[in-house]
Amino acid sequence: MFKALQFHGDRLRDKRKMLGITAKNxxxxxxxxxxxxxxxxxxxxxxxxxxxxxTLARELDFNAMYFFEDPLPVEYLPEMDKxxxxxxxxxxxxxxxxFAKSAKGSGFEFDVLKEFLDFMEMKRTSIENSPNPSVPPxxxxxxxxxxxxxxx
Numbered sequence: 001m002f003k004a005l006q007f008h009g010d011r012l013r014d015k016r017k018m019l020g021i022t023a024k025n026x027x028x029x030x031x032x033x034x035x036x037x038x039x040x041x042x043x044x045x046x047x048x049x050x051x052x053x054x055t056l057a058r059e060l061d062f063n064a065m066y067f068f069e070d071p072l073p074v075e076y077l078p079e080m081d082k083x084x085x086x087x088x089x090x091x092x093x094x095x096x097x098x099f100a101k102s103a104k105g106s107g108f109e110f111d112v113l114k115e116f117l118d119f120m121e122m123k124r125t126s127i128e129n130s131p132n133p134s135v136p137p138x139x140x141x142x143x144x145x146x147x148x149x150x151x152x
Contacts, residue, residue, distance in 0.1 A: 006046070006068065007040075007046040007047065007048065007067050007068060008067055008068065009039075009040045009041045009042060009043045009045075009046065009067075010041065010043070011066060011067055012037075012040055012041050012056060012060075012067065013041035013042075015060050015062065015066070016041075016060060018082075018085075019060060019061075019082075021060075023037045023038055023041065026056075026059065026060075029059055030052075030055045030056060030059050031055075032052070050064075053067060061086055062085075062086070062090075063090070
């Protein structure tokens with residue numbers, strides 16, 4: 001059995017306000033009337049077309065499913081760092097979020113993982129800046145050379 005998705009217009013309003021955009025300006029940017037945007041935000045209308053949803057989501061820089069799902073409690077959105085919020089809302093970052101969850105559950109302390117990343121960045125930089133590289137390293141070369149102990 002499928003659960004019907006419910007449109008949450010308050011999320012549109014909260015996201016718009018968090019970004020400091022007025023309903024009038026948002027409506028103008030996406031080619032809708034201010035009244036229509038207002039009825040979406042208040043819940044008077046709760047069935048916008050897919051095109052309208054995607055247009056609003058693109059303008060506000062987040063995934064349209066945010067209107068339906070509950071990825072984060074709405075009350076935390078205005079307090080969150082905007083770059084972090086954009087990162088969390090970007091569907092292309094799912095693998096990074098999954099990696100962070102995996103790293104957290106790995107049993108390693110944060111400081112140990114941070115030290116490892118700092119070490120790998122230092123190794124990558126030293127290989128990329130070596131005075132006589134015969135062939136410019138590819139993205140994976142620095143890791144392979146670091147594991148083998150080369151490039152020092």
